[in-house]
Amino acid sequence: MAGFISTVRFLVKEGCVDEFIRMHNSPDGINQKGIGIKQYMTQTGDRTFTWIGLFESEDQIAGLRPHLVGELDKIRDLLDEISSEVGLTDPASGPVIWTS
Numbered sequence: 524m525a526g527f528i529s530t531v532r533f534l535v536k537e538g539c540v541d542e543f544i545r546m547h548n549s550p551d552g553i554n555q556k557g558i559g560i561k562q563y564m565t566q567t568g569d570r571t572f573t574w575i576g577l578f579e580s581e582d583q584i585a586g587l588r589p590h591l592v593g594e595l596d597k598i599r600d601l602l603d604e605i606s607s608e609v610g611l612t613d614p615a616s617g618p619v620i621w622t623s
Contacts, residue, residue, distance in 0.1 A: 526578070526579055526580050526618060526619055527577075527578040527579070527580055527581045527583070527584060527616065527617070527618055527619065528575065528577055528578070528616065528618075528619055529575075529576045529578065529584050529615070529616040530573055530574065530575050530576075530614065530615050530616070531573070531574045531595075531612050531613065531614045531615075532567075532571065532572070532573045532605065532612065532613035532614075533571065533572045533574070533598075533602055533605075533612060534571055534602060534604070534605045534611075535570045535571075535572065535601055535602060535603065536570075536601055536602065536603045537570070537603075540569075540570055543572070543598060543601050544566075546597065546598055546601075547564055560577040560578060560579060561577045562574065562575070562576050562577075563575040563576075570603070581616075581618070584616065595612065599611065
């Protein structure tokens with residue numbers, strides 16, 4: 524069972540949603556095997572998306588952080604600023620405290 528979850532919220536630029544989705548679904552895209560236990564990308568609005576990654580531990584994601592930042596760099600030009608306080612992405616992470 525996963526022991527740690529990380530999420531990142533994105534706001535995609537007008538006219539870039541299809542490219543954002545394509546970059547995550549293509550075989551050489553961002554959605555790669557071997558990143559954590561499981562990954563999900565949800566579309567939560569017309570241009571908003573949330574990535575969810577399940578990991579065995581906080582140490583596992585810490586070790587992957589440089590790779591994840593590199594993957595973000597590939598899509599950075601497709602993103603709008605969420606807000607001046609948040610910036611381009613809105614990450615949140617923490618230990619799993621409940622599951623069903």
